[in-house]
Amino acid sequence: MGKATDFKDGLVRTFDVGGESVAVVRHEGRFYAFAGRCSHSGYSFDWTRVRPGDMIVCSSHFSFFELATGKALDGPATEDLAVYEVRMEGEDVIVSTGKDGG
Numbered sequence: 346m347g348k349a350t351d352f353k354d355g356l357v358r359t360f361d362v363g364g365e366s367v368a369v370v371r372h373e374g375r376f377y378a379f380a381g382r383c384s385h386s387g388y389s390f391d392w393t394r395v396r397p398g399d400m401i402v403c404s405s406h407f408s409f410f411e412l413a414t415g416k417a418l419d420g421p422a423t424e425d426l427a428v429y430e431v432r433m434e435g436e437d438v439i440v441s442t443g444k445d446g447g
C-alpha cells in the first residue's frame with residue numbers, strides 16, 4: 346500500500362487489491378483498512394477524511410461508519426464495511442484482505 350510516510354493523517358486513500366477496492370488511512374498514529382466503497386451504493390472513499398468521533402462519512406448520501414469496526418451507524422447504508430488487518434513491515438504498510446496478493 347506504500348510507505349507510512351505516503352499517508353497524510355486522517356485522509357483515506359483507496360487501492361485496487363485483486364480487483365477489489367481497499368481503503369487505508371492513518372489516524373492518530375494507527376493504520377486502518379476497510380472496504381474502499383460504501384456498502385450503500387458503492388461510492389468510493391478515496392480522499393475521504395476521518396471525522397470527529399473516529400467515523401468515516403460517505404459523501405454521497407451521508408452514511409456514517411465506525412472507523413475501527415466498519416459498523417454502519419447511520420444513514421441509508423445498513424451493511425457494515427469489511428475491515429482488514431494492517432501491519433507494518435519496516436516503513437511499508439501491508440494490508441491482508443484474505444485474497445490472493447493481499
Ligand code: FES
Pocket residue numbers: 383384385386387388403404405406407408420421422
Ligand atoms: S453511496 Fe454511500 S451513502 Fe450512498
